[in-house]
Amino acid sequence: MQIQPLIWEYVGTQHCLWRATTNGLLSHVSFFITLNNADTDEYLVRTDINGIANEKCIGLEASKARAQQLLNSYALWLILP
Numbered sequence: 001m002q003i004q005p006l007i008w009e010y011v012g013t014q015h016c017l018w019r020a021t022t023n024g025l026l027s028h029v030s031f032f033i034t035l036n037n038a039d040t041d042e043y044l045v046r047t048d049i050n051g052i053a054n055e056k057c058i059g060l061e062a063s064k065a066r067a068q069q070l071l072n073s074y075a076l077w078l079i080l081p
């Protein structure tokens with residue numbers, strides 16, 4: 001299985017600032033980033049896949065990187081026996 005990078009799309013709503021998808025076998029997975037606390041630049045990373053917990057990150061780029069890590073972990077979980 002080849003991991004594809006997340007493709008980010010700016011949505012700009014209160015419930016979803018950024019939405020990410022990927023191509024290939026994991027195209028059914030979506031990630032969402034929302035601003036959790038503007039004073040501390042804290043974002044909430046969540047996904048539509050059960051079993052992946054919501055994550056809080058400081059900074060938008062750190063949030064996007066964490067979403068990619070979560071996707072990679074999910075992919076490894078799928079292929080390991």
